Amino acid sequence: MTMTSPTRSNLEEHAQTLTSDTNDAIRINNVSVAYGSDGRSSRPVLSGVNLTIRKGEFTALVGRSGCGKTTLLNAVAGLVDPTEGSVTVMGEPPRLARRHLGFMLARDALLPWRNALRNVEYGLELRGVSKAERRQTALHWLGAVQLLHAQHLWPWQLSQGMRQRVALARTWALNPDVLLMDEPFAALDMNTRQSVQQKFLELWQSEEHRSVIFVTHDLGEAIALADRIVLIGDGRVLEDVTVGIERPRDLEFVSANRRYQEIYHQLRAQIG
Amino acid sequence: MSRDTLIVRVAQILLGITLLGLWELAAVTKWPDPVLAKSPGQTWSFLVKSASSGQLWSNTRATMTAVLIAWVLAGVAGVVAGVALGLMPRVERVLTPYLDSANAMPRIALAPLFIVALGINTSAKVALASTLVFFIVLSGARAGVRSTDAEWLRLSIVLGARKPQLFVKVLLPVATPAIFASLRLGLIYSLLGVVGSELISARSGLGQLIAYYSSTFRMEAVYGILLLLAVIAVVLNQVMGLLERRLLRWQPPADR
Incomplete structure (x- = not known):
């Protein structure tokens, strides 16, 4: 994507960026990704995906494993370059938009040689925030996930749930406009999972502006958390469903909601 | 001290005394x-005499100086080369057969070569080593x-x-435990290399003392130096x- 040789598609793209609604956080335009191994082109992982995610919108990407949902997330994160099409994050190409991004993974990815506090500081440190400021921010967010008492503990001394809460604090400390989440709660046991999900939802609901792309294979989790569910299959968008359950939500009761049941039955067969 | 540790310590002391006793017995029966x-x-009494004459000290210093110089120089070079190869798999593939064959060589066989090239000295x-x-x-x-x-x-x-930042904040800390373990082993091997070289030819050092005393059948001196x-x-x-x-406090105790 270079502007030095303005081809037709580049110009179109540029025009699109200029005219795009400023309420859009992420625009995925006709994106295809094929992983070529040793120069041989293989079956595309994504083909012609179009998706626009508005500011403050919580979108869940669901689908069977291998359907391409993580690849789509990686394309938004700038970890994978689309073979065709383009992605913009807050109006910029992903690699230039990383200051807007927060990232959470299934495994907490805490660095084992940093204590809880310094793990929360990690992203701020990478972005060159001063020591005093990042300490203050980190302490604030550790407090928000009720882990101030654990600030000096090493990751191995924390339970799975605590570790993932440290990861939440690390993510929020960056004050991201866009949260990219790749099955962030998949590794937790059921009880821990619900309490971490609830914590996450509280943090997110307390401020309206953060967009979320949340990859999961768990349809129930997707409906409970998201505003919108995008079902991916064979590298395409198969369904795009608005959830429409009012917020704030209480995860303990959300599955009793009529709309939850409807969406669950509508999509379950396609996920299998 | 826990009860277990106490038992282990007592057993260690008893074993030491037994070994000394067996040694004494062998000496008395001329076996x-x-x-x-x-x-x-x-x-x-050899150790006491040699220590008071200053002989033991000057030779220990000669040996340990060489051990530390070799350890620091080769340690730094090894860390740099190892990290570089770890990050550049293609270069590593090119170099692997050469590195493997160099490493497989019985290194003590190089001692005469180094002595001829560098002289009978610390170098x-x-x-x-x-x-x-x-x-x-x-x-x-x-x-x-x-x-x-x-x-x-x-x-x-x-x-x-x-x-x-990836290098300083991720790769180096990740590699620290393995680097440390290899430096620890490397220090012992540095001692091995220096003493080996001294046994073959040297003007000073504990290896040279062993060579000298065993050629004159002063076995109590050899045992003392060993x-x-x-x-x-x-x-x-x-x-x-x-x-x-101290440095790896962050590791769970089982990994230390």
Whole structure:
């Protein structure tokens, strides 16, 4: 994507960026990704995906494993370059938009040689925030996930749930406009999972502006958390469903909601 | 001290006394040979005499100076080379057969070469010991860098890490335990290389003393110096162990 040789598609793209609604956080335009191994082109992982995610919108990407949902997330994160099409994050190409991004993974990815506090500081440190400021921010967010008492503990001394809460604090400390989440709660046991999900939802609901792309294979989790569910299959968008359950939500009761049941039955067969 | 530790300590002391007793018994019965049969008492009095004459001190210093120089030089070179190879798999593939064959060579066979090239001096000892230390530290550092979790890199890149930051904040800390373990082993091998070189030819050093005393059948002196070398090796290992525990506090106890 270079502007030095303005081809037709580049110009179109540029025009699109200029005219795009400023309420859009992420625009995925006709994106295809094929992983070529040793120069041989293989079956595309994504083909012609179009998706626009508005500011403050919580979108869940669901689908069977291998359907391409993580690849789509990686394309938004700038970890994978689309073979065709383009992605913009807050109006910029992903690699230039990383200051807007927060990232959470299934495994907490805490660095084992940093204590809880310094793990929360990690992203701020990478972005060159001063020591005093990042300490203050980190302490604030550790407090928000009720882990101030654990600030000096090493990751191995924390339970799975605590570790993932440290990861939440690390993510929020960056004050991201866009949260990219790749099955962030998949590794937790059921009880821990619900309490971490609830914590996450509280943090997110307390401020309206953060967009979320949340990859999961768990349809129930997707409906409970998201505003919108995008079902991916064979590298395409198969369904795009608005959830429409009012917020704030209480995860303990959300599955009793009529709309939850409807969406669950509508999509379950396609996920299998 | 817990009860278990106490039992272990007592058993260790008893075993030591038993070994000393067996040694004394062998000396008294002239087993296996009158030349070899020297008692712990004779060995001790040699050590005392040699220490008070200054002979033991000056030779220990000569040996340890070479050990530390070789360890530091080859250690630094090994870390740099190991990290570089860990990050550049293609270069590593090119170099692997050469590195493997160099590392498989019985290094002591290089001693005469170094002595001819560098003279009967500290440089020759350092050179031999370095060839041992370098490869040990190289493979430790390389393995350390390789043990990086892809998720740490993925997260760091998305959070905005640039290449130098990835190196300093992820790759180096990841590699530290393996580098440390190899430096610890490397220190003992440095001692091995230096003493080996001294045995073949040197003007000073504990290895040279062993060569001299065994050629004159002063076996109590040989035993004394061997004991001293064992003590030095144990102390070096303990010091490294302490440093390691201090630096790697973040590891779960089972991994230490």
